Amino acid sequence: MMKKKKFNISLINTYRSYIFLLIVLIFGAFSDNFFTMFNIKSLLSSTSLYTFIGIGFTVCMIAGHMDLSVGYMATAGALVVLGMHTLTGLPWAVSILIAVAVGAVVGILNGLLVTKAKIHSFIATLGMQYVIRGGMYIYCEGKEISVKGDYGLTDKLSSVPIKFLPFNVLFIITLICVIGFSIMLAYTRFGRNIYMLGGNLETAWLAGINSDRATIIVFMLSSMSCALGGALFGIFQGTATPTLGEKGIAPLMIAMTATIIGGTDIAGGKGKVLDTFISITAIVAMFSVVTSLLGKFEYQILLIGFVLALCVFYETLLKYIKQKEIGMRPNLIIKYHEETGK
Amino acid sequence: MTKVNENTTAAKSDSRKTEINKALVFFDKAGVWILVVCLMAIGFIINPSDYFSVGNIRSILQAISLTGMCCAGLAYIVYSSNMNDMSLPMTIAISGMVSIQLVPFGIVVCIFGGLLTGTLVGIINGFMIGKLRANPIIWTLAFNMVLSGIARVAWGGSQIYPDVVAGGNEAALATAETFNQLARTYFFGGSVSLMMVVMVVMFIISYFIMTHTKFGNQLKIVGTNYETARLSGLNVVRIITLSYIICSFCASVCGLFYASMRKIGSYDNGMGYDFSCLTAVLLGGMTLLGGKGSMVGVFGGVLAVGMLNNVMTLIGISTFNQYLVTGIVFLLIVWLNTKSARKLGRA
Numbered sequence: 001m002m003k004k005k006k007f008n009i010s011l012i013n014t015y016r017s018y019i020f021l022l023i024v025l026i027f028g029a030f031s032d033n034f035f036t037m038f039n040i041k042s043l044l045s046s047t048s049l050y051t052f053i054g055i056g057f058t059v060c061m062i063a064g065h066m067d068l069s070v071g072y073m074a075t076a077g078a079l080v081v082l083g084m085h086t087l088t089g090l091p092w093a094v095s096i097l098i099a100v101a102v103g104a105v106v107g108i109l110n111g112l113l114v115t116k117a118k119i120h121s122f123i124a125t126l127g128m129q130y131v132i133r134g135g136m137y138i139y140c141e142g143k144e145i146s147v148k149g150d151y152g153l154t155d156k157l158s159s160v161p162i163k164f165l166p167f168n169v170l171f172i173i174t175l176i177c178v179i180g181f182s183i184m185l186a187y188t189r190f191g192r193n194i195y196m197l198g199g200n201l202e203t204a205w206l207a208g209i210n211s212d213r214a215t216i217i218v219f220m221l222s223s224m225s226c227a228l229g230g231a232l233f234g235i236f237q238g239t240a241t242p243t244l245g246e247k248g249i250a251p252l253m254i255a256m257t258a259t260i261i262g263g264t265d266i267a268g269g270k271g272k273v274l275d276t277f278i279s280i281t282a283i284v285a286m287f288s289v290v291t292s293l294l295g296k297f298e299y300q301i302l303l304i305g306f307v308l309a310l311c312v313f314y315e316t317l318l319k320y321i322k323q324k325e326i327g328m329r330p331n332l333i334i335k336y337h338e339e340t341g342k
Numbered sequence: 343m344t345k346v347n348e349n350t351t352a353a354k355s356d357s358r359k360t361e362i363n364k365a366l367v368f369f370d371k372a373g374v375w376i377l378v379v380c381l382m383a384i385g386f387i388i389n390p391s392d393y394f395s396v397g398n399i400r401s402i403l404q405a406i407s408l409t410g411m412c413c414a415g416l417a418y419i420v421y422s423s424n425m426n427d428m429s430l431p432m433t434i435a436i437s438g439m440v441s442i443q444l445v446p447f448g449i450v451v452c453i454f455g456g457l458l459t460g461t462l463v464g465i466i467n468g469f470m471i472g473k474l475r476a477n478p479i480i481w482t483l484a485f486n487m488v489l490s491g492i493a494r495v496a497w498g499g500s501q502i503y504p505d506v507v508a509g510g511n512e513a514a515l516a517t518a519e520t521f522n523q524l525a526r527t528y529f530f531g532g533s534v535s536l537m538m539v540v541m542v543v544m545f546i547i548s549y550f551i552m553t554h555t556k557f558g559n560q561l562k563i564v565g566t567n568y569e570t571a572r573l574s575g576l577n578v579v580r581i582i583t584l585s586y587i588i589c590s591f592c593a594s595v596c597g598l599f600y601a602s603m604r605k606i607g608s609y610d611n612g613m614g615y616d617f618s619c620l621t622a623v624l625l626g627g628m629t630l631l632g633g634k635g636s637m638v639g640v641f642g643g644v645l646a647v648g649m650l651n652n653v654m655t656l657i658g659i660s661t662f663n664q665y666l667v668t669g670i671v672f673l674l675i676v677w678l679n680t681k682s683a684r685k686l687g688r689a
Binding site for chain 2: 298
């Protein structure tokens with residue numbers, strides 16, 4: 001009896017992002033035009049920027065670090081790719097490569113600051129955020145950069161390759177990246193090393209992982225993913241401004257929220273990229289549902305705040321109860337469970 | 343032969359122990375005040391006639407006073423190793439909005455209501471983080487979003503003005519005028535404003551609390567090692583809750599002056615204050631590990647940020663490039679701080 005109940009609670013906690021998505025979809029059924037092809041297509045393609053940022057943030061958080069520079073990195077990626085194509089006149093492929101390379105350089109700098117200069121990642125990336133923002137404003141001079149005339153790639157990204165499925169090319173690329181990162185984290189040696197770094201850095205080092213190099217690669221992957229996401233989103237929109245993807249909340253905050261709702265542990269060593277992706281989809285779907293049901297933008301922020309606060313409160317309460325149980329005698333714990341029914 | 347070798351190695355290890363880099367010791371002691379002096383020198387070289395004039399000094403102090411008020415509170419959070427209070431922006435915004443909404447009930451109720459709102463935020467934060475041990479960053483981030491949503495929904499996403507809230511009532515209009523004058527009160531012929539006085543008084547009180555009271559010493563132990571503090575019998579829940587209440591109280595004072603200065607209560611009043619205040623506090627030599635740094639250093643950090651902006655404006659660096667310079671200076675100072683503390687065995 002008791003075993004079954006405990007099983008259910010842990011199940012809810014593990015699949016909370018899916019449950020969140022399900023609740024949003026149920027509410028979506030009440031609103032008009034939510035389950036239309038066009039709406040779902042536009043929803044899924046607008047998740048792509050947040051997903052790329054979320055991937056970067058999640059990978060860093062699994063390794064036990066916080067990368068606050070991801071939001072501005074994505075914006076910088078979009079500006080660089082459009083600037084390289086429109087202002088300098090390079091072909092698309094080369095400009096995307098340059099944007100990703102900029103991301104790699106920033107990531108390596110972040111990693112060096114964290115591992116070699118031994119600055120806390122929260123501070124190092126906070127400083128890097130200012131640097132990226134400044135560099136970005138210098139590059140674009142505070143103006144927006146748009147595609148001029150050459151809309152070939154933009155059309156290609158928004159075209160739908162498989163009929164009867166609301167997936168455009170941008171979303172398919174996003175999905176491939178999510179699956180790729182999931183496989184990398186779960187099945188390769190390097191991916192599992194990342195979990196180990198987050199779990200216990202010292203143990204990881206003693207077990208023979210080159211922890212400095214691995215951390216630098218983690219930061220590099222994170223920034224590269226953000227730069228690629230920003231670049232693709234910039235091309236998809238055909239224009240890039242220094243405030244890309246901001247809808248009342250900065251993209252970084254949405255990615256952070258999704259990462260936490262997805263169940264990634266802030267101390268590191270636990271989490272999945274797929275869960276982050278599901279919670280981002282749920283958040284974006286929730287924005288749409290709330291707008292169509294309540295007709296007000298303000299409720300979006302209130303609801304996303306409540307969902308996040310509820311998740312944090314629930315997790316904290318579980319931890320608090322567990323802490324209380326430390327030192328109790330096992331026979332008493334069973335009695336305690338029987339009495340309280342937990 | 344072996345004996346000689348041993349001796350030389352022993353001498354080597356000895357010399358390694360006693361050899362302390364004097365520059366690092368100096369940097370560890372003086373901290374961010376070196377940067378302040380450097381910036382003063384640069385400012386004097388660029389603009390010898392006007393830099394030390396009353397007008398320029400007043401404009402520097404006026405510009406940092408709002409950030410300074412927040413930093414005086416945020417320092418407690420960083421000091422107790424709780425990293426950052428991400429709910430600062432909405433604490434600032436919501437206390438200003440509440441106090442403007444209370445303008446028809448007189449100036450005392452209006453100020454008191456604003457401060458009470460901020461303190462309430464602090465109590466909730468303190469309960470969640472002190473009692474239930476929630477992750478400080480994640481919880482305050484979530485609570486910031488909740489507060490932001492509440493403020494937006496309650497006021498319909500619009501800004502409120504003291505004059506409009508007062509309506510046609512004569513007494514209420516007078517209160518609104520008094521409220522607007524809060525940030526525009528000057529003493530000594532316009533050289534010292536009320537905001538500066540409040541900021542300096544806050545820093546002085548904070549300095550005495552940190553160094554001369556039981557609470558300050560207990561806070562240092564909690565910040566250095568939470569478990570040790572708990573096991574040695576300190577009431578850690580009370581200490582952390584109190585530090586959050588102080589932080590939110592300081593933020594609400596800042597919110598009152600912010601609203602009074604802009605004559606607007608709006609949900610984006612304190613936008614960006616979470617990270618800009620943390621920048622100043624960290625620049626002042628506090629570390630995210632907690633239990634290190636002092637109020638003098640934090641004041642230096644706040645001053646350095648203000649003077650950096652002032653000097654950059656005097657040189658003629660545009661606002662966009664100022665982000666870049668601020669970021670690089672911030673990383674450099676933090677790196678030097680970390681390095682000196684590590685080399686001297688204090689990290």
